[in-house]
Amino acid sequence: MPKELQSPMDSANPAQDVQGIWGMTIDQDLCTGCQACVAACSMENNVPFVGEVDAGYGRSMQWIRIERFWQGSYPNIKATPYQPVMCQNCHNAPCEPVCPVFASVHSASEDLNLQVYNRCVGTRYCANNCPYQARVFNWRDYMDPRQRPELVTLSNHWNPDVTVRRRGIMEKCTFCIQRIRHAEDTAASENRDIRDGEVVPACAQACPASAITFGRINDPATKVSQAADTSRGSHLLEELGTIPHVTYLAGGA
Template sequence: MKPIDLSLFGAKGAIVEAAEGKWGMAIDQDLCTGCQACVVACAMENNVPFVGEIDAGYGRSMHWIRIERFWEGEYPEIRMTPYRPMLCQQCGNAPCEPVCPAYATVHSQSERINLQVYNRCVGTRYCANNCPYQVRSFNWRDYTDERVNDAIATLKNQYNPDVTVRRRGVMEKCTFCIQRIHRAQDRAKAEGREVQDGEFAPACAQACPADAIVFGRIDDLRSRVSRLIRQKHGVHYLEELGTQPRVTYLVGGAS
């Protein structure tokens, strides 16, 4: 295990960050084909509503994960850069957390994940402003109400019963599929064992046909994800802000 860097954000925070229970993710941008399967799977798993064409076009789509595409160079010499799936980085030192006046966005004690307490949120949207990754979604309308959103009428029948349906005026975000983490932990506990590496995956990782998203314990040095993130071409986006991201991107490994 790496030595604890106490200069990062105070002794207490640094020790807590280095403590057990760290879930993390590796995303291989070289493997990502931009197929958006993770986006769909995430929406199905977490009851993320579709907002309709107009609102989506106006920057109100609510997906917890998005595939970012960029081009490089001037026309006609255009080259596409690798797709970048962007989701909550589950920052160890999250800028969204201290700014909430109602304590609606908190760090969970056991999983060390940044979570949103929907029924405590009053909708100041300060957390979303302060998120450098812009990965928080706000319920601009009652998208889960059929009278507001036609698209939801049939989709209602396949809601995931493990996940709360959110109403208008609250913020929401990626939870690393905490309901799946809990289910796996409960099963392992019932069977009297530890959770195995690769036993379960969040919806995005499970759906990825290219196996570009890998999830697991990053405090376990033998897990697949911690072997991947130790590679030389692993990067943390906006690391310079001191956010301590839990998602490592692998980019430029092929070249």
């Protein structure tokens, strides 16, 4: 198997191959559903808006959605704790084996799911196979100022660190890989390891309730490992065996 398709957990010598596995915890007891993470993610990652009609057809492109469900009926009704869902960066990711062009690949060194935009040919098999519905597809050229004149001025705030995707490309949460790479480069140039808390994805940085924690989950000393290691932690659709890297901390009493 080519090395980029291997998982560090399959490695014969994991200590050598694994640089560190990135993961996240989301405390549903704290999440207030305020959508700051959704907006922050969109602004950081050049996520387009699609307009009312396409949004109605389920083509909105945000990389995070905040789910809420109703339990019971009036007057004994409860909203389930808000649940932000993004790409779970699974260890056994169902999106990867189905990609015919290796656009959806696995990082062996960091156990991340990568999406290679310039390989993607838009078969959408990966989105079909993702149990978390975490992938979004560019149904149109949403980011093309020639087709959308309103973007001529709006495009000034686009993040130069993040590729602008065009029609026919699948995309998803990357754990703000541009921020991870930046921190890794900085650490390497200073000849040290990445410090805990040095990489903060846009969602975690904005979250007013500090519900999101990010870091290396293979290091038991990090905040994220400690937060995940409580009786409140669980994974979405655990029974599928995808081994997601996002741990949800139960909300409610």
